Amino acid sequence: MKIIGFKINNYKSIGSTENFLSVEPKVTALIGKNESGKSNILEAVGKLSFDRPLSSSYLNNKNRGASGEVSIIVHLEYYQSELNEFEISQANTSISFTDNRVVKIEGGLSELLNDDELLMEAIQCVLEMNIRSVWGNDSNRIKSVQDYLNGLKAITSQVYINHSARLGNLKNWITNDYTSKEDLIEKLEIIDNCLTKYYSLLPSVYYREQYPQLEASYKYDDIKNIFKEPNHIFNRFLLAAGITEQEIVEAFEDPIDGNRKTVRNRIARKIQKNIEAEFNEFYNQEKIEFQVEFESRVFKIYILTDDKAMNLSERSNGLRWYISIFVDVLSREYKNKSLVYLLDEPGVYLHVNAQKQLLELFLRLAERDNQVIYTTHSPYMIDSRDITNVRAIEKVEGGNTKVFKSAYNQNLSNDSKMETLSPLVQAIGADLKFNIGPSTSNNNLITEGITDYMYMNAMINYLAIDSALNIIPSAGVSNINRIVSILIGWGCEFKILLDYDKAGYNEYDVLVNKLDETLEDKILFVSCNEEVVKEKMWSNPQTIESLISKDDFKKLSTPYDGSSSSKKLAAKEFHDKVVNKEIQLENETVSNFQTLFEAIEIQKHNIAIVRD
Template identity: 25%
Template sequence: MRLKTVRIHNYKCIDDSEEFSLAPITCLVGKNESGKSAVLQALYKLKPVERDQADFDDLEEYPRKGLTDYEVIKDEKPANVLTTVWELDQRDEKVLQDTFGVNPIRSKLVTVTKGYGNKLCWNTEVDEAKVVKHYLKQLRSEKGEITEGTKVLSVADIITQLENIKTPSAEQAEVLAKIKKNIPNGELSQVVNNALATRLPTFLYFADYQKMAGRVSFNALSQNISSKKLLFSEKIFLALLDLAGTTPKEIQELGKLEHLIAKLEGVSNKLTREIFEYWSQNEYLRVNFRFENALAEDPPPFNSGYVFMTRIENTRHQVSVSFEDRSTGFVWFFSFLAWFSQVRKTYGTNLFLLLDEPGLSLHAKAQGDLLRYINEKLKPHFQVIYSTHSPFMVDPDNIMGVRTVEDVVKNKQPLGTKIGDKVLSTDSDTLFPLQAALGYEITQTLFIGKHTLLVEGPSDLLYLKWFSQELKSQCKEGLDSKWVIAPAGGIDKIGSFITLFGCNKLHIAVFTDFHDGDKKKIRTLRDSEILKKGHVFSAEMFANQDEADIEDMFGRSTYITLVNECYSLKGSQQLSDKKPSKAPKRVVAEVEEHFRTLSIDISEFDHFGPASFLVENSGMIKKNLPHLEEALDRFDKLFKELNLLLKDAEE
């Protein structure tokens, strides 16, 4: 299952978050006390790893400003907190198919809610007629009847009619037994929901402050286990022991001490190797363990019984320090991996990760390493939501996965925490991490003006400049010089630019390619409220085909002539005047396929190469380009539409 949307009501600082969507990796950005942690903590209670933390407590968690009124009605009508919409995947549908013989649901979207009544409520569109038809087919009933003249409308009807047959056939008895096994009492919706409940991911919540203890007193640990009052730091330690295949009781058997240390160090080495794949700060750290008698002069509870100590050794400086005295970032990473590895051992990949301010104590470069870990190790297997107010934890390549979190006040009335589905906020403090993260990405390549035309890359800039100049040389309009053409470095960076500068007084238009992989992003730009309507242009609008790059506006024959000239292709190496029957629609894709068949002594195809060659050899090459006038007409249409935007902006 994949979580598509969430809405949170009546929880701590959240009156109504309003519905917001989730990406495979969702980043909650907001300033301190905006409600980021409350969002994660509310979601955690849907189905937490630690089952004793599953219940909502109205006295502690219902918004205080409305608690008095709520206590009057709570017994009759417990307030809802979570409304979550999930999309089923093929594995979920297979579970249903295997159980019922057919897929019994109409829609892949199901809604799961939970509130202060602490019950999961499922809303699933069940297609009972489909299931009934499936069982009637097994009974060889084409008329929809089992007993003559009586129509079957539900699974319960099938059970009733079969049970009323005094001498059922073997076939009827078999079907009845199957139905009663799969759908007791004929309650199809309940059985479907129960089956899906086993597929609902378990939520793992991990916060920056949750770290393993460097010293553990076994006397205190045993008491806390007995009283069921374990500290979270002790739970992480027990997770480490579980990964090593041992228990606190086994540890206290001194005869197995060396065996235990060996197993723990094996687990530690595995976790440490995983850390160092994504830890660029210091490669000389190692985790060591000691198990000793307590010293009477140490403070309680470390002055009696046995004490287990975890230490971090720096092999470069040949010194070791207590686990708690080491870099807090390294300690957090090790603690998270120990806890996560043990939880994953139990639940496999059916987990949903909630990371509250991960990497808060990490250096900026280490935060980049953590982002890489999230994208490379977690994203392929798990949905992740993490919160941050650090610009270095905002992934510029996943800007559409950012959700802003704000504690909103309107007309001096507090409205509580709101989660923005769009990556634009009216609050400058909330927006700051986005500005900082995206500003660094964009300012490396971007030149902007009052009227900025964003394009994907430098080749687009050269082509637009060249065609504009050619049109002006023929006393035609060309592109107005007020437009500053800015190559943003790809469609993702275009979105980043608009997010960063959309609130400023810049007049922005976009020209981009349009093909599979980018269509959704372009539609998002067109629908965005931070870009004026009609300010996104794409190549297919002028190339007369449903997928197109700027090169398709040349026309195929014009562009392949340019490529043949640019790379000095001769004879059989040339691109053919006649388009191959199985060639891609887009001419650039056709050229790329052709170059893969050429010998290694031919230069590798580069989009920028033909653009640069056209500009540098303009006088010579344009005489050889067929159908150039048709290409000029296409660019003329684009420039006229862009120039009209200037008139509207200046009125």
Template identity: 25%
Template sequence: MKLRKVRIRMFRNILDSTEVAIDERVTCLVGKNESGKSAFLHALWRINPARTKPEFVIQDHYPAWLEKRHRNERKNLEEVEPVEACLEWEPADVKAIEDKFGPGVVSAGAQMRLWKSYGNKLRWESGCSEQQAVKNFIAKNVIPTSKKTAYKQIMDFEALAAQLASDLEESKDSAEDHKLLANAQSALKTLLGNDGFDAAMWTLAEGRLPAFFYFAEYSKLPYSAKIRDVLEKPEGQLSDSEATVRALLRLGGTEKEYMLNPDYERRKRELENVANALTEDVNKYWSQNPELRVQPDITQRTERHPNGQQVVLDELKLRIWDNRHSLSLPFTDHSAGFQWFFSFLAAFSEYEYHDPPMIILLDEPAVGLHARAQADFLRFIEERLAKRCQVIYTTHSPFMVQPSKLERVRLVEDRGKEEGALVSSDVLTRDRDTLFPLQGALGYDLVQHLFVAENNLVVEGTSDYAYLKVISDYLASKARRCLDTKWSIVPVGGADLIPTFVALLGNHLKVTVLVDSRKDGVQRLQRMAKDGYLEKQRIILLGEVLNRKRADIEDLFEVDEYLELYNKAFGKAIKRADLQGNDPIVERIARHEGVSRYDHGRPADVLLRERETILTMLSEATLKRFEDLFERINRTLEV
């Protein structure tokens, strides 16, 4: 199964997160400290946790400022469901269901929903058709001809069981009918046992339901741990740190009898298995110092109990050998970032090949790492984790956001006691502090590209970037005219900043500028061309491309197509007939809405989020306009 949507309600500072779409590979929750990112993960984790067994506790998790009020209002807080998850049946799941209940009961892509209450009770809807399962059962099991009409009307297995019991009682005088009905009743018993359809489906689904693997700062490894305690303690009683130690001990195929074996050679071999497995991963994904080697060891310590009895305890000690400096140090003497990274490698190793694949929840991963090490961890997520598992992580670091994958980002913003924390995929708007990691990521990406990209296409803002990049990629996939791969698209944050950008870098880099046709901006750029800052041919006016006096990038779309984006973004229902005039469409919409300007980023965000659906619906006229623009831009490479 794949997790597709999540909704959190009444959990810590989240009153209603709204429905949050989950990417099929990686989802990144971005927000300020205390915005609600961790609360979102904590609530989701509890629906089906791996490693430890946390539960919902009203006193700890219900919004503190509402708990007393809601109790006074006689609300049963035990029945409040703080988490709702929507999962998608995949082809392998569908096959398992069809093997049991026959074809058509569920289709790939159909969704099941799970809820969990503060009473820690699960509720679910399978998304499967019991009526179709009944129909399949009747088709498979021979029913007496005289009874078939009645059975065609049956909608569920409860009614089917009642009908079979009734008909069986009535058919005592007909041996043949009695035998057929008895066989059908026996087959029904075999199919469902003593349960109904929902219970039988849950038995099938439960084993295919992904567990949630949560890892945070307090899950890190300690320097030492008592081996017997960790290996023998029930799973539900392990702390997060102890669970990580247990994963480390199991990493090399380590069993308790080997780790505690008095034979030195046997014990040493097991420790080397652990060291080799971890060292390989550390060297592959820790570029900060590739000269590190893991050195686990077991020591024995004598402890005297209050009754006077002496007990010998076997303890795991963890050291890291640094070949660069020819010394080893206790694990906890290394940087906080390295401790986190190493601990996660150990913890995840236990579940990497778990079937069904885990859903990984990472709370502020790599927060103690240098920017380049954070890039290493992003690579680790892409190459290692997301190959089998869905990953959801929180961050407030610009270096943990991938500018090329903004569709994966969900912004988390706490709007106070009235609204609580909200989670949104609207990445091109929100308050400045919440947006900072995205701006920082884009800025860092921009700086990286500016020093290596020879040809830069300068545009006003991120919405221009989104339209050009998404549609160019789509046209390229269809072997049609698109932007040359030599271009690096550079959004500078507004028309007023374009001349400054060109003045600073135009003499050092090849810069082509794409702008609307507003008189003041064009005149400034033309003066700069006259002064030698850039070639006049490298100033591209959208109005000229469209053979109009004035135009914006939004005018490349057919009016109805852009209105589709606008209406989805703002929840409106504007039609072409509502717009007056022939000026740029953004001005006509603003005039109709009675505002001077609206957020141009939100329609572009709709295209980012729903690109697969929207791109296939674009008209040939729209695609031709973008092709003409890209051809005009590409010609400036020859200037």
């Protein structure tokens, strides 16, 4: 199952309103000022586990200004492969953590459990047993058995915490003189297997609080202690490479010299195959090779570049950090379930290109039914090709954290808007210092806002246009003149796309009559109407949504109805469904955008033929 959102109540700086984090199916980025609460959001989610309730220490992290208690609700939905496997229709699931006793289930997973006849029959059979005749008369044991059975009664509304251990205890406690012991054990095993299967649908959460770096060398005596720490970065390195503890022991302790050499060669091959090959796919700044040596009971790691070997400690801090997070993330894929990676400020030690490659690593992870949520202040850690996955976090007056569904929200306070949006603005092109900003050679197109950006990007994808168009969404039509002023100063080529409406006319007036009259040649309207007629623009407005046919809007679960509340939701759903090829667009929509793209001077022969 994939997570679609978290509702976090009263945890640290987070209150009981504006506290829902919408999560993308693949990668979600959180941006905001320092101390805005981004890390608190990751921490609140990162300390969760679907197989246990909230701890007392978690509940003690209460927002001091809140009247309610700490709780968190996780909203999930099935992957398509799960819908196919279990032959079910989509139904969202909510998992509620409200205290330190139970984890509540509602929705799709509850229905899945309830519809499993084999599971329900096995539970009913166990519940009908006479407790004392099956498990004896010991009062303490009877109390535990009763508690375990009560959990089975509530199996469709509560997670059966530590289910394998509990069911194992029930099997072990059955008295030897109970005549149907084997039949009962079979029923308990059915329950255990079913719960294991269904609970494995729930993702695991991996919260990376710190970023320990892989060292250049490890003494064997220290390694023997490190084996007891499963999350130690050296253990993660071994796990990612597929190296066992026994192999390390044999590499140092086997009394036969030839055997030691054999296992050491095997270890080297595993590192090359399982780490080096994948690492070089993403870290293309230079091709590197990993070499390990076993010297005087010390495990040493070397990095080779252009046949020059250097001790890992001699390489840059950025490369070491990247290797460490790479092997740590890689090692987490061993579980046969999806993972949600929570990363606080990843890439802080990396140079620009390495940060971009980290985004590629995130996307690769997401292809394996995983999700990544990370915080950042860096423009390089935002994918300028798709900024719809960015969420803005702000701390408002009174100290509470506010979560916005997008970074382009007009409700962001003015005093924090510029700092909050700084990495986003830089990523999409408000500073030429960054090589992912506006281009001096590409066509820059300024749109009124994020919804225009989403529709345009979706249609460029749909029509398979091989274009160098660089879309820069403004935070509202009235801010376009500010972006234009900067681009003029930098000598960038650009065009401006305005809605053919009252707001579009007002900005047109500012641009042409107050800023620079030559800008008239750079302004386009979504209607492709070359004539600016004030009265017509006010009485018969045309927006980017006007280019979408009514039939295509009907294909959305939240179609645009003219209201501001449906505007971004419809644009986001349209974007995602078009990019993921989940809907077939009508010729009317395709033709309207083809006309617009021709007006923008994306060459006509680059546009794909209208799809039947």
